[in-house]
Amino acid sequence: MRTSPMLPTGLSVRHPRDGSPVYFTVTDSRRHDLGDDLRIALIRWVRLHHQTVASSRCTTADLLAHAGTTPSVPVAATRHIAELAVLALFFVENNLPWLDELPNQSDFLAWFQRHKRPAPADSTVRLLRRAWSVMRAQSAIHNECPWPSLDLRKPxxxxxxxxxxxxxxxxxxxxxxxxxxxxxxxxxxxxxxxMIVSHEAGLIAALAAAVPPAIQALTESGRTDLRPAVYQLKLSDLGQLAVSPALALARPTGRLRFERRATMPNVKRATQTTPDQGNALALPDASLILDQEQT
Incomplete structure (x- = not known):
């Protein structure tokens, strides 16, 4: 049996000799096989846990079933399943079988902050809202989604x-x-x-001095997408972020690390510019690589 950081506690997976995964859960000393599709297994797991009976009321498992099929692109598929797993765990841990008893978004976000989950809070909220819209379009439910949209991309x-x-x-x-x-x-x-009130002048000067080397490191690492945000960051932005309720949800995961590695474009340039050196390969200067090391 193997565990995965993506699987909620209580849902397990085993790999028979043919290599295909089989998801299962154990309740009352009895194992329940939930199939080989993780999306379907999550839905079955929620239904089994709540032991729902035939009713005209929509269940949270119904909501998961309307969250869409798993995308074919691997990265998108991983993100989709991670978001689905977060919602499934939230419904089970908080004993939420019925959709009309869905708590406020603030309750979900407070719960989310107590768990290190593999999906961002805002994208998980967007998944729930999309599933709710699908059910509403099918007349399975009639009221608006009680959770407002949440966008943490800017912070x-x-x-x-x-x-x-x-x-x-x-x-x-x-x-x-x-x-x-x-x-x-x-x-x-x-x-x-x-700190901003007490050291405003020193902070402004330190920020101005730190931006150029940060921009250079981003350029050398290929992370040009972050350069505009570094250029535009102001001391007032830092003050607003500190008092924002989005701070704990939007913080980067892991620890920032700069590494020096030789890159293939530099190797190619080195071989092209030194054709007369026989089999000797002139190693290029290493360039900075920026990544996030998970903690």
Missing amino acids: RLQLEAADVIGTFAANPLKRLLDTLLHDGAHVAAVQVPD
Whole structure:
């Protein structure tokens, strides 16, 4: 039997000799096989856990069943299943069999922050809203989705930019960014605004000094997508992020790490520019690679 970080607690998988996965759960010392499709297994798992009976009321398992088929693109498929697994665990852990008893979004977000889940909160909310819309279009339900839309893309991008800048920042900016990115949200909400008031001039100067090396590192690593966010980040943005309820949900996962690695384009250029050196290969200068190391 194997476990997966994507599977909710209580749902397991085994791999017979043919290699195909078989998902199952155990209740009352009895094993229930849930099939070889993880999406279907999650739906069956929720239904089994709640032991729902025939009723005109829509269930949370019905909602999962209307969340769409698993995409064919591997990355999209992994993301879809991760979001589905988060919702399934939320419904089971909180004993939510009925859709008309769905709690407020704030309750879900509070629960989400207590769990390290493999899917972002905002994309999971979007999945629930899409499934709700499908059920409403089919007249299975008639009321609007009680969860409002949630978009954490802007604060997430700003916090990623702050993470990059923090690698090159001097105090007091480095201390402020460490508080913003790593301390408890309630601590950041108090300390970051106080630090901005007390050290505004020094923070502005440190931010201006840290941006150029951060931009250079992003360029050399190929992460040009983050350059605009680094350029545009202001001290006032950091203050707003510190007091935002989105802070804990939008923080980058893992730890930022810069590595030096030889890249294939540089190897190709080296071989093209040194044709007369026989079989000797002139190794290129390593370039910076930026990634997120999961903790």
